Amino acid sequence: MVYLKWVFWITFWTLVVAIFHYTLPQVDIVRVTDTYEKRIDFGENSIFWANGDVGNDETVVNRDVFFIQTVRTNDRVMVYRNEDTGWGWPPYFKFDTSNLQAEAADNKSTAAAPTWVAIRHYGWRNEFMSIYPNAVGAWAVSGPDAPKGFPWLNAVIIALFLLVVLAIWRLWRRFRQGRIDPMVGGISDSFDAAGDAVSEHRSAISRWLGTWRAKK
Amino acid sequence: MFAMVRLMVIGFFVLTVIYIVLSLYSRSVRKRKLEEWWEEEGKPGDLEDYIDNGLEDYDGSLRRKLILGVYVVPFSVMCIIIYLTNFA
Numbered sequence: 001m002v003y004l005k006w007v008f009w010i011t012f013w014t015l016v017v018a019i020f021h022y023t024l025p026q027v028d029i030v031r032v033t034d035t036y037e038k039r040i041d042f043g044e045n046s047i048f049w050a051n052g053d054v055g056n057d058e059t060v061v062n063r064d065v066f067f068i069q070t071v072r073t074n075d076r077v078m079v080y081r082n083e084d085t086g087w088g089w090p091p092y093f094k095f096d097t098s099n100l101q102a103e104a105a106d107n108k109s110t111a112a113a114p115t116w117v118a119i120r121h122y123g124w125r126n127e128f129m130s131i132y133p134n135a136v137g138a139w140a141v142s143g144p145d146a147p148k149g150f151p152w153l154n155a156v157i158i159a160l161f162l163l164v165v166l167a168i169w170r171l172w173r174r175f176r177q178g179r180i181d182p183m184v185g186g187i188s189d190s191f192d193a194a195g196d197a198v199s200e201h202r203s204a205i206s207r208w209l210g211t212w213r214a215k216k
Numbered sequence: 217m218f219a220m221v222r223l224m225v226i227g228f229f230v231l232t233v234i235y236i237v238l239s240l241y242s243r244s245v246r247k248r249k250l251e252e253w254w255e256e257e258g259k260p261g262d263l264e265d266y267i268d269n270g271l272e273d274y275d276g277s278l279r280r281k282l283i284l285g286v287y288v289v290p291f292s293v294m295c296i297i298i299y300l301t302n303f304a
Contacts, residue, residue: 086219137301204243
């Protein structure tokens, strides 16, 4: 039972970290070598692809997707996809896919005369599943060592998330100490207490509803 | 268009649940405080009347209207993100 609990929580928190790592923005300094579009027939990797351009038919099973081919500062290649996230998940509200493709194409450069570009993106590159990180922004930078800046947004989002988790955990602990632990001790006592609590809550709700009616 | 309507409808529903829960919680906190104030003021008059009057004041208060921020804040954040992602 103890092992089961550990396995559950380790799995849970690994998933949480993975979701944040996938969803939160990161910045890479790259050199754009080419931009292109390719027809994609989504299969079992379809969850790792976003939406077609906002306003287009959403029910089609395949479509052309923009890609940005790059070389990173460590000389390894990285390929980004460039898709609208639109009104869906993750909430980047990205509608300017075609504009971003134009900006990326404008910054194309060769190894002989490199132009370095910062690309903000989310997602993972995985060769075994043919998935690509989605570029959300691109801007020219001075060089391969250009500062990326501290990820304030990520820090704030993670801090807020941890605060919510802490609040839920404290609520749950207080609920367990107040309601469940005594229930295990004296069942009849806590039945009365639960009854009182329910009726108290019910009157609170009806009084709150009353505040929406006309004032006397 | 459909995606936007879907986001708005689901968002409105979720925020409404949060709004109602927060309203109930805030009101219960105020009620508990009113009980404490009644004790501190040396138990003036009937406790029920004291609480009813206090809650009526609370219903017209700025503090209660601030709970509408549950709708305002996410919508503002969404507008800011749309601007920063697409136009900045």
